[in-house]
Amino acid sequence: MIGSVTVKRFSQILLGAVGGIFVLSFHQVQVAVSFPIVELKTENQVVATEINSSEDLIEEPALPPLGKPDPFLPQKPFPPPSLKKPEKPYYSLVPERYKGKTIYQVSPRNQEKVIALTFDDGPWLETLKVLAVLRQFDIKATFFILGRNLILYPEIIQQVVQGGHAVGNHTWTHPYGKMEPRKAKSEIENTSAKLQLMTGVKTRLFRPPGGILDNGTAEYARSKNYAIIMWSIDTKDYQQPSAEVLANRVLTQASPGDIVLMHDGGGNRFQTIEALKIIIPELQKRGYRFVTVPELLALSE
Numbered sequence: 001m002i003g004s005v006t007v008k009r010f011s012q013i014l015l016g017a018v019g020g021i022f023v024l025s026f027h028q029v030q031v032a033v034s035f036p037i038v039e040l041k042t043e044n045q046v047v048a049t050e051i052n053s054s055e056d057l058i059e060e061p062a063l064p065p066l067g068k069p070d071p072f073l074p075q076k077p078f079p080p081p082s083l084k085k086p087e088k089p090y091y092s093l094v095p096e097r098y099k100g101k102t103i104y105q106v107s108p109r110n111q112e113k114v115i116a117l118t119f120d121d122g123p124w125l126e127t128l129k130v131l132a133v134l135r136q137f138d139i140k141a142t143f144f145i146l147g148r149n150l151i152l153y154p155e156i157i158q159q160v161v162q163g164g165h166a167v168g169n170h171t172w173t174h175p176y177g178k179m180e181p182r183k184a185k186s187e188i189e190n191t192s193a194k195l196q197l198m199t200g201v202k203t204r205l206f207r208p209p210g211g212i213l214d215n216g217t218a219e220y221a222r223s224k225n226y227a228i229i230m231w232s233i234d235t236k237d238y239q240q241p242s243a244e245v246l247a248n249r250v251l252t253q254a255s256p257g258d259i260v261l262m263h264d265g266g267g268n269r270f271q272t273i274e275a276l277k278i279i280i281p282e283l284q285k286r287g288y289r290f291v292t293v294p295e296l297l298a299l300s301e
C-alpha cells in the first residue's frame with residue numbers, strides 16, 4: 001500500500017509541476033486576449049451586449065498573495081503551449097442587474113422551460129466524462145472551478161472552455177471557516193486570475209464552497225460585482241447514491257428557471273455521470289432546454 005501511495009503522490013507532484021510550468025509560462029509571456037463584443041447567435045436570442053459591460057473588459061488580472069507559496073511553482077520557464085482563443089468568453093459574465101446579487105433560481109420570461117446544470121469542484125479527471133455526456137446531447141452547462149485544480153489539470157479546463165461551457169469561481173482551496181478579508185480576496189482573485197491567464201475567460205460568477213454565505217468569500221465576491229450563484233435543486237451527489245436516485249431528485253423537482261447542483265470534482269462521479277444520461281433526455285422530452293447560468297440570467301424576467 002505504501003508503494004502505491006508513494007507512486008500516486010509522485011504522479012500528483014509530477015502533474016502539478018507540469019501544470020505550474022504551464023501557468024508560469026503565461027505569466028512571462030503575458031498572453032493578451034481580446035474580448036470582441038459580438039452578437040451571440042443562439043437559438044434563445046441571448047445577446048452578448050446584455051451580458052457584457054465596460055467593467056468586464058479584460059485587464060491585467062490581480063494576483064494577491066495566497067498566504068503560502070504555490071507548491072507547484074515551477075523552477076524555470078517553459079515554452080508556452082498553444083492557446084486557442086475562447087469563442088465566447090462572455091459566456092461567464094453576468095447581466096448588469098444581477099451583479100452583486102445572490103441567485104437561487106430565476107423566473108424565465110414566458111415561463112420558458114429552461115434549466116441550468118452546474119458542476120462544482122473541478123477541473124478533475126471525471127470532468128472529461130461529464131463533458132463527453134454533455135457533448136453527446138449537445139448541451140451547455142456551467143462549471144464552478146477550484147484554483148488549485150486549474151493548476152493540476154490545465155488541459156481539462158481548456159476543454160471545458162472550448163466546449164462552450166460557462167465557468168465560475170469556486171475559490172482556490174474550498175475553505176469553509178470564517179476568514180479575514182485579505183484571505184477571501186486571495187481565494188477569489190487568484191482563482192479568477194489563473195482562469196483568465198490560462199483560458200482567456202473572465203468570470204463574474206461565484207459559488208461559495210458549501211453554499212456558505214457568511215464566512216467572507218461571498219461578501220468579497222459581492223463587493224467585486226460577482227453574481228453569487230446558489231442552486232434550487234441539490235442532487236447531493238457527493239453522497240454517491242445510485243444514478244436512479246440522483247436522477248429522480250432532479251426529475252421530481254424540475255421547474256423552469258431551476259439551477260441544479262452536481263459535482264464533477266472531488267471524487268468518483270460515476271453515479272453523477274450515469275444520472276445525467278437519464279436526466280437530460282427525460283427533461284428534453286418534457287420540453288426543457290439546458291442553458292448556462294449567464295444565459296439563464298439573461299432569459300429571466
Ligand SMILES: [Zn+2]
Binds near residue numbers: 120121170174210
Ligand atoms: Zn464545492
